[in-house]
Amino acid sequence: MRRYLGFAVIAVLGLVGPFALPTVVSQLAFVWLFVLFALTWDAQGGQMGYNSFGNILYFGIGMYVCTVVIIGLTFNVAEYTAPGGEKAFTFTTQQYAVGLALGTIAGGIVAALVAAVLGSGILGLRGHYFAIGTLGLGIAAGELAAGWEFIGAGSGIAAPVFPDPLGDRATFFYFVFFALAVIAFFVFRRLYRGRFGLAINAIRDDEDKAEAMGLPTTRYKTMSWMVSAFFLGLAGGPFGLLIGFIDPRDTAFAGVTFGVWMVLMAILGGKGTLWGPVLGAVIFLIFKELFWVFLLGWQQVALGALIVIIVVFFPQGLMGWMRERWPEQFGHGVEESTSEGAP
Amino acid sequence: MTMLLEVEGASKSFGGVVANENISLAVPEGAIVGLIGPNGSGKTTLFNSIVGYHPIDGGSVRFDGHEISKLRVVEIARLGLLRTFQQTRIYGDMTCVENMLISTPVRLEKTWDLFRDHREGDKDKADQLLEFVGLYAKRRLLAGDLSFGQQKLLEFAMALMNEPKLLLLDEPTAGINPTLINGIIDRLKRSNAELGITLFVIEHNMRVIMNLAEHIYCLAHGQLLAEGPPAAIQDDRRVIDAYLGAH
Numbered sequence: 366m367r368r369y370l371g372f373a374v375i376a377v378l379g380l381v382g383p384f385a386l387p388t389v390v391s392q393l394a395f396v397w398l399f400v401l402f403a404l405t406w407d408a409q410g411g412q413m414g415y416n417s418f419g420n421i422l423y424f425g426i427g428m429y430v431c432t433v434v435i436i437g438l439t440f441n442v443a444e445y446t447a448p449g450g451e452k453a454f455t456f457t458t459q460q461y462a463v464g465l466a467l468g469t470i471a472g473g474i475v476a477a478l479v480a481a482v483l484g485s486g487i488l489g490l491r492g493h494y495f496a497i498g499t500l501g502l503g504i505a506a507g508e509l510a511a512g513w514e515f516i517g518a519g520s521g522i523a524a525p526v527f528p529d530p531l532g533d534r535a536t537f538f539y540f541v542f543f544a545l546a547v548i549a550f551f552v553f554r555r556l557y558r559g560r561f562g563l564a565i566n567a568i569r570d571d572e573d574k575a576e577a578m579g580l581p582t583t584r585y586k587t588m589s590w591m592v593s594a595f596f597l598g599l600a601g602g603p604f605g606l607l608i609g610f611i612d613p614r615d616t617a618f619a620g621v622t623f624g625v626w627m628v629l630m631a632i633l634g635g636k637g638t639l640w641g642p643v644l645g646a647v648i649f650l651i652f653k654e655l656f657w658v659f660l661l662g663w664q665q666v667a668l669g670a671l672i673v674i675i676v677v678f679f680p681q682g683l684m685g686w687m688r689e690r691w692p693e694q695f696g697h698g699v700e701e702s703t704s705e706g707a708p
Numbered sequence: 709m710t711m712l713l714e715v716e717g718a719s720k721s722f723g724g725v726v727a728n729e730n731i732s733l734a735v736p737e738g739a740i741v742g743l744i745g746p747n748g749s750g751k752t753t754l755f756n757s758i759v760g761y762h763p764i765d766g767g768s769v770r771f772d773g774h775e776i777s778k779l780r781v782v783e784i785a786r787l788g789l790l791r792t793f794q795q796t797r798i799y800g801d802m803t804c805v806e807n808m809l810i811s812t813p814v815r816l817e818k819t820w821d822l823f824r825d826h827r828e829g830d831k832d833k834a835d836q837l838l839e840f841v842g843l844y845a846k847r848r849l850l851a852g853d854l855s856f857g858q859q860k861l862l863e864f865a866m867a868l869m870n871e872p873k874l875l876l877l878d879e880p881t882a883g884i885n886p887t888l889i890n891g892i893i894d895r896l897k898r899s900n901a902e903l904g905i906t907l908f909v910i911e912h913n914m915r916v917i918m919n920l921a922e923h924i925y926c927l928a929h930g931q932l933l934a935e936g937p938p939a940a941i942q943d944d945r946r947v948i949d950a951y952l953g954a955h
Contacts, residue, residue, distance in 0.1 A: 561822050567802065577793075582782070588819075
C-alpha cells in the first residue's frame, strides 16, 4: 500500500512539475533523462557487474538516427546538412510529428541492433578490459560522426525547428522524457523480478560458475546491453530536438559529461538496486545545478570533489548506506515475494 | 551395464608438466564412482578436462553417447554433465532461493524465457531441495553470508536443481565439520538412489569414499595407479605406497 502511495506521489509531481515551475522546465526534463541514464547504465554496471563507459554510444546513435529520419522522410538529408542548408527547409506539424515518432523508435531499434553486434565481441572481455574497451566505443563513435559529411560532419546538424502548434517545446519534451523514464523503470522492475535479474546477478557474482551451470552467459549479457541500448536510443532523438543542435562530440557522444555522469549517478544512488539509480540521478542533478548557479567558475572542481566524497564515503551508494542503517525498511525485503506459497 | 562416462587415453600437460597421462576410466550409469590420489596427482585436472575447462592433448571423452572432448563448458553442462568446485562457488550476493532459481536446467530454456517469470513449480522445487540439504531455514539469507560448509551444501543443492545425469563432485566434504560429514554422505547416497543421479567423486577422506563409492580409481603422478572395489583399493600395496610417499 505504502509503495503505491510512493508511486502516486511521484506521478503527481511528474505531471504537475512543469506547470508549477515553468521557468525550469528544461532542467526538469533533464531529471527524467538522467533517471533513464542511470537506470540503463545500472543494468550492466550494477546488476551485471560490467562497468561500461561506452553506453553513451547508443544515446548518440539514437539522436542521429532520429534526426536523419525526420529530415529524410521529407527532404534530402545531404542538402539539409550542408553548411547553412537547414535554413532552406521548414517542416509542417504533421511532418515533424510523424518523423519524431518514427525516428525515435528507429533510434531505439538501431541502437539495440548495434549493441547486439558489438556485444557478441566486446562482452567477451571481462573486468577492466571490458571497461577500457567500452571507453573506446564512445570516443570512436564521436570521431566517426565528426568525419561523416552526410550527417554534417564536425559542424553537426541543426535540429528541425519545433512547430508552434505542438505547444511549448520544453514542456513537450519534458513529457516525452517523463514517459520514457517511467516506461524504462517499470520494464527494468519487471525484468529484475524474473529470470533476467537473476541471470545477470549470477553473472556479476561468478561468471565462471554461471557457465559451469550451463547458462549461455554471452547471450544474456548481450540481451541486457540491448535493452539498455534500446532505451538510450529512444531518448537520444528527443534530446537532440530539445537542445536544437547536434554536435557529434558535445551533444551526441558526450562521453566526458553524460557518459561519466551516468556512472556517477548510479554509484551515488546505489549500484545494483532498482531505486538507487533513480535517487542518484535526482540528487546528482540537484547538486550539479547548485554548483552551476552558486559556484560558477569552480563548478567542475566542486563536481570533482563530490565524486571523491561519493566514492570515499558512500561506496555502496545511498541505497547501500540506508540498507546498513535501517535494514528493516531497506534490507533484502524485496525477495519476500520470491518464496510465497512456501511450506 | 551402459557406461555414462568413458574416458579413453586422456592426456594433458601444462608446458613440461604432465598432469594426466593416458588415463582411461569409465563411470557406469546410476553408479557412485570414486577418484582418489595424493595431492598433485592430477584429479582436478582430469575433472577440468572432462567438463571442458581446457582441451585434452590426446584421447577421447564420451558422455551419454556424445564425444565431448571438443565441446565448451556450457555445451557440456547442457548435456547434463555438471561439476561442483573444490573452492566452493556460489552467487554470494544473491539469496539461497535465488541461487536455486537460476540453477534450473538451461536445456529446457528458450531465449525468450529470459524475459519471463519463474516457471511454475520452480519455487517449490527450490524449497524442497533446500530442505533436502538442510538449508531451508537459511533460504532468505545471502549465500555469501553462509559458512563454508553451508555453501558446499548450497552448491550441491544447486547442482541437483539442474537435474544433471552425471555430477562430478570435487571434494564434497573438504573443510566441513566432521559431525556434518555423515549427513553429506547420506545425502549423496540419497540423491543417487532417489533422483537417479550418477556421481563421480574426488575425495581425500578415506572413510567417506570407502563408504560411498562402489568402485574407486586411484591416480598418482598423473597416471592411473589402481582401480577396483573399495576393499581391494584399501589393501592395495601400490595405493598405500603412493599415499605414504614410497615413490
